[in-house]
Amino acid sequence: MGQRIVKQEINEAVKLYNAQDHEEAVKKWNHVLRKTSNCQLKFQTLGHLANASSDLGKYRDMLVYAIQQIDIANERENTYMRAEAYLNLARGNERIGEYHKAVSYARHSLQNQAKDPRTHGHVYLTMSNAYFGFSNFSKCLENLDNALRVANEHGDIVLRIETYFSVARFFTTLKDYNKAVQFLDKCKELSVSIEVPDLVQKYLRLTSVHLSIPYRELGHYNEAMEKCEDALKSAMEKNDRPVQAKCLHSFAEIHKKLHDFEKAYPRYEAALNIMVETGDRYGQMEVLIGRADAMMLGNNVKKSLELYGKALEMAQALRCKYQVYHIHRVLEGIYEQQGDFDAAYQEKLCYTPMIDELEVRCEVCEKMMGIVPEPLDTLLCNHLFHAKCANFLRKREELDPRRPSQILCPRCRINSCKTDQATPS
Numbered sequence: 177m178g179q180r181i182v183k184q185e186i187n188e189a190v191k192l193y194n195a196q197d198h199e200e201a202v203k204k205w206n207h208v209l210r211k212t213s214n215c216q217l218k219f220q221t222l223g224h225l226a227n228a229s230s231d232l233g234k235y236r237d238m239l240v241y242a243i244q245q246i247d248i249a250n251e252r253e254n255t256y257m258r259a260e261a262y263l264n265l266a267r268g269n270e271r272i273g274e275y276h277k278a279v280s281y282a283r284h285s286l287q288n289q290a291k292d293p294r295t296h297g298h299v300y301l302t303m304s305n306a307y308f309g310f311s312n313f314s315k316c317l318e319n320l321d322n323a324l325r326v327a328n329e330h331g332d333i334v335l336r337i338e339t340y341f342s343v344a345r346f347f348t349t350l351k352d353y354n355k356a357v358q359f360l361d362k363c364k365e366l367s368v369s370i371e372v373p374d375l376v377q378k379y380l381r382l383t384s385v386h387l388s389i390p391y392r393e394l395g396h397y398n399e400a401m402e403k404c405e406d407a408l409k410s411a412m413e414k415n416d417r418p419v420q421a422k423c424l425h426s427f428a429e430i431h432k433k434l435h436d437f438e439k440a441y442p443r444y445e446a447a448l449n450i451m452v453e454t455g456d457r458y459g460q461m462e463v464l465i466g467r468a469d470a471m472m473l474g475n476n477v478k479k480s481l482e483l484y485g486k487a488l489e490m491a492q493a494l495r496c497k498y499q500v501y502h503i504h505r506v507l508e509g510i511y512e513q514q515g516d517f518d519a520a521y522q523e524k525l526c527y528t529p530m531i532d533e534l535e536v537r538c539e540v541c542e543k544m545m546g547i548v549p550e551p552l553d554t555l556l557c558n559h560l561f562h563a564k565c566a567n568f569l570r571k572r573e574e575l576d577p578r579r580p581s582q583i584l585c586p587r588c589r590i591n592s593c594k595t596d597q598a599t600p601s
């Protein structure tokens with residue numbers, strides 16, 4: 177094939193992709209790949225294929241394309257190509273829960289100059305998601321700040337939305353649901369301002385499914401259900417497997433909250449099946465935790481303990497320390513309820529040493545964060561506090577004329593003069 181025809185075919189596939197006809201786009205790009213021997217065009221096509229695979233939840237395919245990109249980049253000793261190829265490799269690994277590999281490849285990407293300055297913004301976001309995976313929260317927030325800085329500098333709306341999704345997931349996990357909603361409302365506004373009309377639908381559907389989580393936790397079940405229905409309808413139309421799985425999981429959680437276990441169980445099962453198919457291990461762990469909790473609420477203690485055991489194994493395999501800690505805490509409660517105080521004490525022994533490492537105890541009031549829903553806040557150093565405790569620090573320093581407008585972080589002793597870095601602006 178001549179280069180002109182190849183370029184034309186690549187662009188036609190991009191149009192199909194933007195119209196969210198992913199399957200057809202993939203077919204066309206694969207055709208290009210077989211027909212062309214031009215390295216540049218091959219590399220470009222592999223990049224499109226990696227992105228499309230990510231959207232379709234075919235994370236293992238994504239890794240295969242990224243590795244082929246790295247081969248081309250190394251053959252040509254091209255730093256631009258390396259920056260992009262390592263980003264794709266990092267992303268694919270992050271999606272399947274290989275967080276250490278993801279961080280390592282992300283670092284490789286940052287060491288190479290990128291052609292598009294926004295590439296490194298996406299690298300920071302991938303790094304942040306990987307740090308979230310193994311519960312290094314301050315590194316997670318630090319990289320979210322970096323991603324947001326690049327997004328704002330270069331007016332990258334998609335990067336901003338995706339960064340806010342991660343911020344919302346962070347605060348949802350630590351039970352500051354109102355803050356999560358605040359960020360997701362911003363995502364909704366930003367989604368409709370995307371210039372490629374067909375991408376608007378994609379980001380609105382992602383926003384909806386993300387919103388259903390804090391909504392249901394805040395007890396807004398009807399709104400949560402509506403958001404999930406909207407997202408699932410759109411995800412079914414576009415064969416968006418990752419969002420389908422998220423919706424089914426969220427439906428299951430809503431039914432569980434409403435104590436309708438007969439509706440919850442098959443939805444957990446369906447979500448889990450899709451996540452096994454895509455390789456989303458973090459999602460599988462969350463579904464197992466949800467199912468275990470549903471079993472407990474339905475008074476099936478034996479089954480609940482069995483599922484928590486499986487979830488714990490998965491959390492340990494992922495090295496997701498926060499969920500390991502969380503599961504031990506829940507198990508402590510179950511054993512106490514059952515009157516098995518020895519077993520409860522054993523669980524306490526497992527999670528207590530993790531509290532300091534996870535930095536989930538507020539350094540101001542010494543109380544735990546993430547146990548009950550309450551507002552949280554960060555200082556400039558990205559350390560987390562209760563919002564009221566961060567305010568207390570601010571007020572205290574304002575009263576101290578020796579340190580005007582400086583807030584000394586009690587955890588790292590760094591001067592933080594600003595708060596709430598990731599607040600939407």
Ligand SMILES: [Zn+2]
Pocket residue numbers: 538539540541542543561562565
């Ligand atoms: Zn506090």
Ligand SMILES: [Zn+2]
Pocket residue numbers: 555557558559585586587588589590
């Ligand atoms: Zn600090």
